[in-house]
Amino acid sequence: MTTFLQDLHKIDDQTGHFGQFGGRFVPEALISALDQLEAEYLKAVIDPKFNEDFQNLLKDYVGRPSPLTEAKNFSKHAGGARVFLKREDLNHTGSHKINNVIGQALLTVRMGKKRIIAETGAGQHGVATATAAALFGLECIIYMGEEDTVRQSLNVARMKLLGATVVPVTSGTKTLKDAINEAMRDWVTNVETTHYLLGTVAGPHPFPTIGRNFHSIIGVEARQQILEKTGKLPTAVTACVGGGSNAIGLFHPFILDKDVQLHGYEAAGDGIETGRHAATLSGGTIGILHGTRSYVLQDENGQTLPSHSISAGLDYPGVGPEHAWLKDSGRAFYHPITDTEAMDGFSLLSQTEGIIPAIETAHAIAGTVKLGKELGKDAVIVINCSGRGDKDVETAAKWFKLT
Amino acid sequence: MSSIHQVFDKAKSENRAVLIAYLPAGFPTIDGSIAIMQEMLNSGVDLVEIGVPYSDPLMDGPIIQQAVDVALHNKTGINEVMHIVKEVSKSGKPVLTMSYWSPIEKWGIDKFAQQMNQSGGVGVITPDLPPDESEAWITATDENKIDRVFVVAPSSSDERLKLVTNKVTGFVYAASLMGVTGTRSEVSNRAEELVNRVRKHTQLPIAVGLGVSNSEQAHEVAQFADGVIVGSAFVNVILEQPNLKDSIAAVAQLCKDFARGVHKD
Ligand SMILES: Cc1ncc(COP(=O)(O)O)c(C=O)c1O
Numbered sequence: 001m002t003t004f005l006q007d008l009h010k011i012d013d014q015t016g017h018f019g020q021f022g023g024r025f026v027p028e029a030l031i032s033a034l035d036q037l038e039a040e041y042l043k044a045v046i047d048p049k050f051n052e053d054f055q056n057l058l059k060d061y062v063g064r065p066s067p068l069t070e071a072k073n074f075s076k077h078a079g080g081a082r083v084f085l086k087r088e089d090l091n092h093t094g095s096h097k098i099n100n101v102i103g104q105a106l107l108t109v110r111m112g113k114k115r116i117i118a119e120t121g122a123g124q125h126g127v128a129t130a131t132a133a134a135l136f137g138l139e140c141i142i143y144m145g146e147e148d149t150v151r152q153s154l155n156v157a158r159m160k161l162l163g164a165t166v167v168p169v170t171s172g173t174k175t176l177k178d179a180i181n182e183a184m185r186d187w188v189t190n191v192e193t194t195h196y197l198l199g200t201v202a203g204p205h206p207f208p209t210i211g212r213n214f215h216s217i218i219g220v221e222a223r224q225q226i227l228e229k230t231g232k233l234p235t236a237v238t239a240c241v242g243g244g245s246n247a248i249g250l251f252h253p254f255i256l257d258k259d260v261q262l263h264g265y266e267a268a269g270d271g272i273e274t275g276r277h278a279a280t281l282s283g284g285t286i287g288i289l290h291g292t293r294s295y296v297l298q299d300e301n302g303q304t305l306p307s308h309s310i311s312a313g314l315d316y317p318g319v320g321p322e323h324a325w326l327k328d329s330g331r332a333f334y335h336p337i338t339d340t341e342a343m344d345g346f347s348l349l350s351q352t353e354g355i356i357p358a359i360e361t362a363h364a365i366a367g368t369v370k371l372g373k374e375l376g377k378d379a380v381i382v383i384n385c386s387g388r389g390d391k392d393v394e395t396a397a398k399w400f401k402l403t
Numbered sequence: 404m405s406s407i408h409q410v411f412d413k414a415k416s417e418n419r420a421v422l423i424a425y426l427p428a429g430f431p432t433i434d435g436s437i438a439i440m441q442e443m444l445n446s447g448v449d450l451v452e453i454g455v456p457y458s459d460p461l462m463d464g465p466i467i468q469q470a471v472d473v474a475l476h477n478k479t480g481i482n483e484v485m486h487i488v489k490e491v492s493k494s495g496k497p498v499l500t501m502s503y504w505s506p507i508e509k510w511g512i513d514k515f516a517q518q519m520n521q522s523g524g525v526g527v528i529t530p531d532l533p534p535d536e537s538e539a540w541i542t543a544t545d546e547n548k549i550d551r552v553f554v555v556a557p558s559s560s561d562e563r564l565k566l567v568t569n570k571v572t573g574f575v576y577a578a579s580l581m582g583v584t585g586t587r588s589e590v591s592n593r594a595e596e597l598v599n600r601v602r603k604h605t606q607l608p609i610a611v612g613l614g615v616s617n618s619e620q621a622h623e624v625a626q627f628a629d630g631v632i633v634g635s636a637f638v639n640v641i642l643e644q645p646n647l648k649d650s651i652a653a654v655a656q657l658c659k660d661f662a663r664g665v666h667k668d
Pocket of ligand 1: 095096121122123124125199200201240241242243244245246247312313314358360361386387388
């Protein structure tokens with residue numbers, strides 16, 4: 001494993017490459033804004049005032065540290081392994097997304113920009129961004145695929161109540177991928193006054209790096225909490241993977257703990273073999289999407305293929321470049337979870353622990369059931385409970401035929 | 404000297420700017436795009452850029468998005484693009500392709516450059532490939548004698564202009580404004596300033612694109628740039644026509660208007 005440690009040093013945060021992955025594949029018009037963002041970030045991280053502001057907001061506004069809850073009843077269904085939930089669902093606005101949003105909103109203010117735009121799939125990133133915009137007095141435009149505005153209508157109303165403008169995107173597949181295209185078009189036009197608050201660890205450098213660093217608080221806290229509760233490091237940490245932000249936030253502080261397994265769960269929709277899925281790392285190939293080189297669902301002409309998942313937040317044909325690198329280096333493992341498996345996990349956690357997870361999160365729950373059975377009762381597993389399921393009640397009620 | 408530079412030299416000797424037309428391959432149909440581009444080159448256009456259709460055209464506004472949707476619906480892949488390049492190159496005028504980076508990288512960087520050469524194409528415009536990521540592309544294009552065109556923008560620093568123009572071998576594509584493709588009611592006042600800044604870093608010809616919508620605007624641009632690039636305005640008239648015959652006639656008329664516009668005062 002020494003080679004892995006050496007490899008880790010090759011992660012080049014300067015140019016944003018993770019091995020062959022990452023980089024910047026964007027129009028020249030955006031380069032200056034990406035450079036400005038990177039420079040501001042590098043200044044901010046060594047500025048005590050920024051660190052103090054960030055930490056105070058995470059504590060008093062977001063409600064960090066989020067608890068680590070032992071799921072004793074659920075554990076019986078996961079091979080008897082001890083299972084702990086990192087409760088990002090208890091953050092203000094209901095998911096992990098707010099960590100990165102607070103960090104980038106502070107950078108926006110520092111850059112003197114007055115307008116923020118963002119894409120959203122499940123609406124959680126949109127809600128978090130609209131929340132920060134209200135707090136910091138910024139104009140806020142959220143791009144959301146038309147299909148997602150329907151399946152996550154509760155969050156559309158929340159964003160509007162917070163004062164944001166929600167623009168339904170009708171081009172292409174009408175989901176997250178096309179919301180990102182539309183946000184990029186806005187950014188290219190208004191880049192001098194606008195910050196694009198990208199909501200996951202994909203996109204051009206420096207987004208994957210700064211998003212990961214702002215979310216690393218998840219893993220830093222979880223590592224300390226599990227040591228306090230069990231006296232040792234966990235056997236494995238698990239998370240769902242859409243673009244990969246909640247997963248990398250949990251994984252990253254454990255990367256150097258070589259005995260801790262890292263497992264990510266992707267949305268397999270109807271099953272990878274059906275072609276109707278969003279499991280990019282399990283079923284995709286290396287290519288370019290949204291300014292970065294990573295695994296992508298695409299055909300031999302480089303055309304992006306439509307993705308499918310019951311979960312709007314995982315319904316994306318790309319994934320953050322650092323996950324691509326963790327996969328190829330063998331440090332992390334990624335597995336597909338179908339809609340059906342995820343919904344079983346959703347109801348299992350709800351009924352064993354009284355915690356209704358987001359459908360995104362339910363993929364990690366379902367994956368951990370399998371992992372726990374493999375690892376057995378001596379294992380300790382930390383799941384990133386990335387969000388709460390209020391937004392999904394309608395979809396779940398339909399799925400379980402409750403209405 | 405490359406055929407692209409010959410075209411710019413000739414235009415200069417005629418006291419005018421080069422007229423460059425953009426059309427997505429496979430729009431309105433594969434054969435239709437060939438016929439329209441041939442007509443363009445007969446009606447005063449000096450050079451054509453054939454767009455490689457891409458599912459996520461994030462630098463394009465609604466007009467070109469619509470055309471690209473049609474092209475993808477017509478199953479225009481890279482094999483079809485190369486066929487179109489071959490047919491249009493028979494005109495004897497220089498043919499370039501313009502492609503987002505995803506299709507080229509997936510197809511194979513070497514293979515793409517090689518097939519361009521074999522099809523008679525002379526250059527490739529890569530609007531979302533910054534020179535910082537272009538090492539393999541530079542090798543492939545040099546080996547296959549394909550000219551490279553990179554895009555610069557009003558937001559580019561002088562340092563970036565130097566870096567980018569250093570890697571160009573064809574012409575420098577100056578984006579006239581900050582934004583996506585589409586028609587505009589006026590020429591951006593940032594275009595001339597950008598061209599003047601680019602000139603400090605390179606002897607290469609500079610063509611201005613994005614938003615040039617009519618012959619008056621082309622005339623304005625021709626006073627300070629070496630080339631004028633028109634895209635959405637052509638797509639617009641094709642979208643308005645009921646059939647290919649009318650599209651060809653309308654495009655020919657528009658080309659003649661633009662060709663009159665590009666002379667220098
Ligand atoms: C609760 C929750 N978890 C996970 C995700 C997936 O995103 P990521 O993979 O970036 O964590 C989302 C995205 O909307 C989400 O809302």
